[in-house]
Amino acid sequence: MRNHKVALLPGDGIGPEITAVTKSLIEILAEKHNFHIDFEEELIGGSAIEKCGDPLPQQTLDTCKRSDAVLLAAIGNPKYDKLPRDKRPETGLLNLRAGLGLFANLRPVKIRPALISSSSLKPEIVEEVDLLVVRELIGGIYFGQPKGIIETDNGQRAFNTMVYSSKEVDRIAKIAFDLARERKGKICSIDKANVLDVSQLWRNRVNEMSLKYPEIELTHQYVDNAAMQLIRSPNQFDVILTGNLFGDIISDEAAMLTGSIGMLPSASLTNNGPGVFEPVHGSAPDIAMRDLANPIAMILSAAMMLRIGLKEVSASEDLEKSIDMVLEDGFRTPDLSFGDSKELGCKAMGQEILKKLHTL
Ligand code: IPM
Ligand code: MG
Secondary structure, eight states: OEEEEEEEEEESTTHHHHHHHHHHHHHHHHHHHTEEEEEEEOOOTHHHHHHHSOSSOHHHHHHHHTSSEEEEEEOOOGGGTTSOGGGSHHHHHHHHHHHTTOOEEEEEEEOOGGGGGGSSSOHHHHTTOEEEEEEEOSSGGGTOSSOEEEEETTEEEEEOOOOOOHHHHHHHHHHHHHHHHTTTSEEEEEEOTTTOHHHHHHHHHHHHHHTTOTTSEEEEEEHHHHHHHHHHOGGGOSEEEEOHHHHHHHHHHHHHHTTOGGGOEEEEEOSSSOEEEEESSOOOGGGTTTTOOOOHHHHHHHHHIIIIISOOHHHHHHHHHHHHHHHHTTEEOTTTOOTTOEEOOHHHHHHHHHHHHHHO
C-alpha cells in the first residue's frame, strides 16, 4: 500500500468547513485507489495567532517540511489588521511559502462547461478559456528590501522594493516554458517594462530563456493591457508568466472568468520538497460557520495535490470528474447559484460529490 504524509492546515474563516469536506473525500478516494494518507493537522494564520501568538508556529513549518504535500485552506480576518505586520495571518502564509522555497505558483483557470452562464462575461467570450497563471511567489515587491514606514521631518514615509535577480526570473521562466510544452505552446509574459527597470530585466531574461524553446510562441504584455485583454478575449492566453504582485492581481481577475473565485485551485511548488496546495480564494469571514462556502476550489486543490504532489493520478481524475458531474446536475453553492439551479450548502455539496465518486 502506498503511504503519503499530508500536512493539513485549515486556517481561518471558512477554512475548517471546506477542509472537513475535502478531507472526507480524500479518505474515500484513498480507500478506493488503494493508498493511505496520514493527515497531520497544524495551525496557521489567525487560529495560530490565537493559540500561540505566531501566525506560523515553528511546529507547523516543521510538520510541513517533513510531509509529502501540504493542503491549506485559507487564512485571514480583518480583526488582525491592526497587529504589527509580523504578527498578521498573511505573514504566516508568506513565511510558509518562503520557508518551503515555493517559488512557482500555478493557478489553472479552466471553464467548467456547466458553469458558462455563471461567468460575469458573455458565454461566447469565456467558452473555451483554459489558461494557466504561473506566478513567481517568493520574490518581487512582496519580499524586497528595504521596506518599511519611517518618520521624517515631513511626516511619515513608506516604501517597498520591487526586486528580481536574473536567477529568480530564470527559474520561474523555465517552469513556465516547460509547462507550455505540455499545453498549447504559448506564453504571454506580463510586466511593466515601459516604466519599471525590474520589469525590463524580467523581460530580457524571459526573451533569453525563449531561445532555448524555439517551439514555444512567446509574447509580452504590459500589465495594464493584460488586465484589459483578459476580459476582452481571454482565449488568446495559454500560459501567463508573471511576477508576484502582478500575478496576485491577474489571478483574481482570471478567477472571475470561471464564475466564482470559489472555483480556483492552486499549487505552489519548489524543485525539491513538498508543495502547498490551496484555493486561490481567501477565508471569507463574512460567511464563515454558516455552511455557505463553496468547497470546490479546495477540492480541486486536493485534486492537484493528488496529481502533482502525490502522483495519485487516477484518484485525482475521479475527483475532477465527480465535480463536473455534480455541476452538470445543476447543484450550486450560493456563490454560483442563479435561476433554476439547486442551491446547496458546503456540506451538502461535499455529499453530492461523494455520491458521484461512488458511481465511478
Ligand atoms: C493569494 C493571496 C495572498 C497573496 C495573501 C493572502 C497574502 O491574496 O494567495 O493570492 O497576496 O499572495
Ligand atoms: Mg491574491
